Amino acid sequence: VEPIPPTIEWRRGRVRLIDQRALPGELRFVECATVDELGDAIASLSVRGAPALGAAGAFGVALAAATIGNADEVRSAARRLAAARPTAVNLAWGVNRALDAWVRGGADAALAAAERIASDDVEANRTLGDIGAELVPDDARVLTHCNTGSLATVGYGTALGVVRAAHERGKRPRVWAGETRPLLQGARLTAWELDRLGIPVTVVADAMAGSLLASGDVDVVVVGADRIAANGDVANKIGTYPLAVLAREHVVPFVVAAPTSTIDLDTLTGSAIPVEERSGDEVVRIGGERIAPTGVAAANRAFDVTPSRLVTAIVTERGILRPPYADALRTASMRA
Amino acid sequence: VEPIPPTIEWRRGRVRLIDQRALPGELRFVECATVDELGDAIASLSVRGAPALGAAGAFGVALAAATIGNADEVRSAARRLAAARPTAVNLAWGVNRALDAWVRGGADAALAAAERIASDDVEANRTLGDIGAELVPDDARVLTHCNTGSLATVGYGTALGVVRAAHERGKRPRVWAGETRPLLQGARLTAWELDRLGIPVTVVADAMAGSLLASGDVDVVVVGADRIAANGDVANKIGTYPLAVLAREHVVPFVVAAPTSTIDLDTLTGSAIPVEERSGDEVVRIGGERIAPTGVAAANRAFDVTPSRLVTAIVTERGILRPPYADALRTASMRA
Secondary structure, three states, X not given: OOOOOOOEEEEOOEEEEEOOOOOOOOOOEEEEOOHHHHHHHHHOOOOOOHHHHHHHHHHHHHHHHHHOOOHHHHHHHHHHHHOOOOOOHHHHHHHHHHHXXXXXXXXXXXXXXXHHHHHHHHHHHHHHHHHHHHHOOOOOEEEEOOOOEHHHOXXXXXXXXXXXXXXXXXXXXXXXXXXXXXXXXXXXXXXXHHHHHOOOEEEEOHHXXXXXXXXXOOOEEEEOOOEEEOOOOEEEEOOHHHHHHHHHHOOOOEEEEOOHHHEEOOOOOHHHOOOOEOOOHHHHEEOOEEOOOOOOEEOOEOEEEEOHHHOOEEEEOOEXXXXXXXXXXXXXXXXX | OOXXXXXXXXXXXXXXXXXXXXXXXXXXXXXXXXXXXXXXXXXXXXXXXXXXXXXXXXXXXXXXXXXXXXXXHHHHHHHHHHOOOOOOHHHHHHHHHHXXXXXXHHHHHHHHHHHHHHHHHHHXXXXXXHHHHHHOOOXXXXXXXXXXXXXXXXXXXXXXXXXXXXXXXXXXXXXEEEOOOOOOHHHHHHHHHXXXXXXXXXXXXXXXXXXXXXXXXXXXXXXXXXXXXXXXXXXXXOOHHHHHHHHHHOOOOEEEEOOHHHEEOOOOXXXXXXXXXXXXXXXXXXXXXXXXXXXXXXXXXXXXXXXXXXXXXXXXXXXXXXXXXXXXXXXXXXXX
8 A cells, every 4th residue: 555645735835736647657746836837737637626626726826825916916817717627616616715815814814725625625535435435335346437536636535535435444345447538537547546555446448337237246336526516416527427327227326425615506406517628639639649530520528417316325524415415415515 | 532442352362351450540451361360350350340240250261261271170260260259240150151151162152152241241231221311310410339330341331321321311410429448449430431421520438428418419329239139139339338328318219220140049138148358458558558557457348238128229221120129130030
């Protein structure tokens, strides 16, 4: 078992990130000295994952407050940062929290708020992992998607945190990691994390999920969330919704694990969640090489929305929510 | 519009194949002078696609009959060839047809049988395309998977043949091509074919199908088949079954297009179809580069099985079959 460093932290006036584009080949870091550098790191997915983006947004405001003299410019830098990725609600949430602190107490207060968000995130994830582990049976074969581990958060992980907590309790979970095209966060990041943690993992093409569920090789599906609407609809990495439909077809629990910072009561249903469309180049180029003929178009929706009726449970640091979700989500968020 | 050469043909005592591993970068050919060379081309997927494998199996027997003196060795070479890929029933079917001809009339008869299978395949595909085109509405957005075009057959194509026939009738179909991980037959081959034919195509990650169906961007799903069991269960490229479940969820027709050579009345249901498991390296290596950490396992089922209850229609060269399929499949096959 090898430890995984914090995904994001403040170091001597800079924001240091694990460069997730270099994994699993190399564990290296990006140091952002300006809010624009951090914005680039967010846009290029050097840092990604809804909870990690929450901390990144807050640290970005701290960086802006520390490096930009003009208050209007701090505000406009914060707005740009909040808009860098539209689907994960945590990014704007983190930006706004740090901005509020900055308004009240200046640059130091913004940094303190960011540090608080970062440490709260790790604590929330450990707690939700512990709580969620009860949904993972002994010797469970867990199907997951994308990366929801330490790397998607400041530390520990959400859906993968649940698996990790089950592992720490001696439940011997084994993981099917959907590779998660186009950017392969499952094959690259989830496999890397689980391997370091000593949790057995097998990588599969995303399209193999149907076969795995049909053959009875999955006991529970556990995924994260980029935004949970007030009615319990869940936006998450593209490919999550098919897993939910297939899980219901085979009567396998479909569990969403996310800290309450992912809940957005202002978004009433999933249809109101903005879904980021990214460049088709991410689909037709792999490692710089073009896989499709030159000139052929590609579409690349980065997220999809799973209706709440397909969600068996939502695990948060404040408990396991069950349908109907509207009241449960309101209560869980209100205590924030 | 640029013509697509025959996928497989007999040329001066050799079997010439389009090397599908080199596409879309380069259109080049493999010439097999021995049955073992052809076996390697089949195992490495230089030639693939159930109908093309039927012709390849038959030409392989012709090659064995022409190059091997000993009758027992011809038989054992034929057996090895028939077993090279277990799921597509067409391979063993083609081998057995040519072997029967060889028993009756020697090497010349085996070659004649293979040539007949090849020309029959093109004719069957043109006919089933014509017949199936009626299931493609004007301006339809068609979702397909893997490659079922000219390259998957001796010529013209099955599911893509249906799209092609609709295009030739002026119906203006547009295609969403699932990239088809791990080997990317959709992004590489289907995109290449449709581009050459002037049919608009957009490549998507396989996992985006759920989002496309949910947003109402798909009018019909059309796929091929590697084997159709007596009850109508369909084995096809991994990732087909999720499309069928999602199509039903969104009340979109799910159409299978396949020549009657794909029907296997000896296989009673899908659960009896052998599903080929290929090397996990195909999943974790892309273009020679490893995407997952060294030592991490990968699973690679090459096919999945779609239960007949999810299949809206099966298009064959003898007509469109509708549920219940058992009688319709028996009748369609018996006339062979």
